[in-house]
Amino acid sequence: MANNQNDKSALLQQLKIHPSDKQEASGLKVWHLLVAMLLSAGLTYWLTLTLSGPVQAGQDNVQARKNAPRPAEEKAAEPKPAVRATDNQSILNSSGYITARRTATVSAEIMGLITQVNVEEGMQVTEGQVLAQLDNALASVSLELAHAQVKALIARKNAMQADLEEARRNNQRISSNDYSSEAERTRAMSQLQSLTASLESAEADILVARLEARRQQERLDDHTIRAPFGGVVTEKNAQPGEIVAPTSAGGGFTRTGICTIVDMESLEIEVDVNEAFIGRVFPGQKVDAHLDAYPDWTIPASVIAIIPTADRAKATVQVRIKLEESDPRILPDMGVKVAFQKT
Incomplete structure (x- = not known):
């Protein structure tokens, strides 16, 4: 029994941690921590040098390119105003509309009941052609x-x-x-x-x-309504069964016109020129015209006349311009831009 107690005491003594052992273990832990910190600091420094090198090099290259003199051929050309490629340079630009000098709303000389209408919009008619018939x-x-x-x-x-x-x-x-x-x-x-x-x-x-x-x-x-001249029907204003009269007689069934005819050979341009620049325009002057619908198409034209009156409200003077060529694409009331030439 006494021997067993001695053995237990010996075992307990072996399991006890000696204070010197505690100090030794604590010293080892501190040493390991210092080593880890040093290694971490060294790794951080190395990574900083590695990553900052290319960035600095790139910045140096950019700064060098900025400071380097540019070749003359690489300089950006200054923007120049657009100039239309024409034989003669224009001295004045303006805008206006296509107008028809010969147009008529065809009506009857007497009041009557319409029994027949022989035209439609877009139809080509000749002088004397029957447009409509009255009772x-x-x-x-x-x-x-x-x-x-x-x-x-x-x-x-x-x-x-x-x-x-x-x-x-x-x-x-x-x-x-x-x-x-x-x-x-x-x-x-x-x-x-x-x-x-x-x-x-x-x-x-x-x-x-x-x-x-x-x-x-x-x-x-x-009672037979005929075309006063040849042209194209642009509007159809009446239908069979309606009453037509030279002047309005009132009522929803009374018409003052059968149709509207435009002579396409009489088309010309009318523009308003600022009165401050009207001195640059003269009869016979060459003009380049460009329809808004076909801006790349240059139409030769010339000045017919300068209307001898000014618009007080707009401070402009109207100018008539002749189209030197006819084309089915040119229609009344189209917008047009013109350039008056030097000669």
Whole structure:
């Protein structure tokens, strides 16, 4: 029993940590910590040198490129104003519109009911072509009556002509007979003169009747609406069943025009030039025109006239410009820019 206790005491003594052992272990831990810190500091310094080297080199290269003189050919060219490539340099630019000098809204000279319209927008028409037809029933009847009146008057004249010939023969016979009385001679002469006057009156009546027939024919022709000149129909303003009149008579079914025709050969340019620069423009001056719809297409043109009046509100003067060539792409009211040339 005593031996067992001695053994346990010996074991406990072996398990105890001696103070000197504690100090030795603590010293080792501090030493290991210092070594780790030194290694970490060295690694950080090495990484700093490694990474900062390329960055500094790059910055030096950039600064060197900035300070280095540039070759003359690498200098950026200064921007220059755009100049149109033309034979003659322009001295003035302006803008305006395409206008038609010859355009008409075709209407009727009389009021009537539209029975037929023969045009559509975009249709090409020639001078005298029938555009529309009005109801002409009454006008046709009036014309027939006028012709019948002329025929009746001509028949009456022919009868008077026969009576006059008979009166002349009778007067000649009475005048040649010695046994005819003075009263018979006077009566025969009076009859001859009366028939002569009646014949002249009949001829005048025939002339009046023929004039009336001509007037009725013109009224009938007024029911047929024709193109006053050749061109293109740009607007169709009426339909069959509507009433057309020379002037507005009120009502939603009354029209003052059948259609609008534009002569495409009469197209020209109208521009407003600032009055401060109007001295640079003169009749006959060459002009380059560019439509807004086709800016790369140069149209040759020339100044027709300078309108001798100024716009007080805009301080501009209107200039008419002739298009030297016609093209179906040029349309009325298109926007256009022009450049007036030196010569």
